[in-house]
Amino acid sequence: MAKLLDLEVSRASIAVRLILGALLGALGFLVFYYVPANFLRLASDVLRMEIPPQAAGVLSSLVDPALPLVGLALAPAIFLCALFRGTKAYGPLTVALSLLFATYVFLWFHGGAISLALSIDPIGGGVPMEPSMSIRVEMAMLMALFLIPPILGVAKGVLLMLEKDRRR
């Protein structure tokens, strides 16, 4: 038996936790950091074509610059949560992970509204116009829906901390 903070666990359990944490952390790194950080290149690979500069600008603006950084912070948080599950650190780690997720969701939805500026080709049909286009997508309610799980996660973390305190 080995001691993991305040929890007595078997060595095998620690090994499982490490492996599971590493897998989940790697998955989190891939999904929450690698994909948004390399969005353009991945999109180009999937579509098997060079993304035109105008479209590249639009696609780039879909990803908030801070999103990969938060995604990068999520990977170790996921690993630590998997490792320290059931310990006294699990409650604070759950709160931290949930807050990171909440931040990630907020950045993913650009705070509830995303504005894109497009420069498009001249309109055809004999209209000699070189237009500029801007699109604004309001999705505050959808963002609120996605914020519910992290908020519940924060509540869960607080309850975990209260439970640990009561057991002491």
Added chain:
Amino acid sequence: MRLSKGIDLLNALIVVTVIAAFTVAFILAINAFGAVSSLRVGEPSVNSSGSVVEISFPISLSNSGPFAVSDIRVSAELRDFDGSLIASASSQPFSVPAGARGEQHYLPIRVALSEIPQERLSALFSNARNLTLGATAGAALAPFVSVSVHLSGDIPWNPPVKDFELGDPVLLGYNSTHIVASIPVRFENSADIAVEGTVNALFVDADTGSEIGSGYLEVDAPPRSEFAGELQFALRLPENASALMLEERTFRCNATFGFRVFGIQVYSVTSPFELAWGPPVGSPYLGSPSVAPYNSTHSMFRLPFGFTNANELVTLDGSARLGLEIGGSLVAESAPVGVHAPPGSAFSGELTMLVPNWALSAPGTLIITLETQFGIASVEVPVNG
């Protein structure tokens, strides 16, 4: 125990809300993709009523649901190069409920031309410039997503009435009060809109400023075409029309041509204008008179006369008479001689009258009177017996 139950409940809620959030996002994406891919915009129809032009875009939209596509709206505004508003229009918002298939809607955009200041409208019809068009369209998948698209850009505006020119007027006809003429009107419609309406002309005497005539011309100039037409007009003759019989004259006036499109005047141009009038009795001459004894009391007096009808239009018809006045009294008068002079022709005739012998030696006045469709004109020639 309660805390661990609460934690279990939160775990379950987290799972449920994560599934719910992704499910809603997926359904929204499918819903939006289906609606956008079913969107069809037909050819716009343009209707005008008075000065209001309504451009109606037929659109067809299906919505497989489960969310209604609501608050679909379009608005547009057109601004001049200096940023001032020329026209704005917006449609009434409408919704397409979930389950609707190929629902037909019309997006009407109304533009009230009468609300555009006259000077700006006039400048738009005659000057090239850059206009800025801004259009906004929006829709919502309530309550989760709403999208608005704003399009703006500069449009080079070519004037519908460019290089307006007047040709030389041509006399067409006349009556006792008016002459009717036509004037070639030419302009280039360099715009992408049709000019369909009328050109109303108002003629004002250049000297007196009083209105002396009017005319109009139907105009139908398709986009990017040249228009040429003949504007017919009537000019009021002066009250002393008989003077026109003998005098060469030039009608000088200022002509204002007003373009009316969709029932309102959109552009007007004023141009000086001249119409030459040749006298129907031009270059009149009297030949050498001759006197021959007729009887013991009277002699036969003969006077050749002639003129050239210098008018291009009028055939002069009427009669000529000769009279001799001595001391204010008419002592001899000829019978009327018929006069018929087509345009450009020379006319010659002879007036004869019996004159009392005593009058041949008295100073008096020979009066030649022309009575035609223009009225009566007289020429007096003093004689010394």
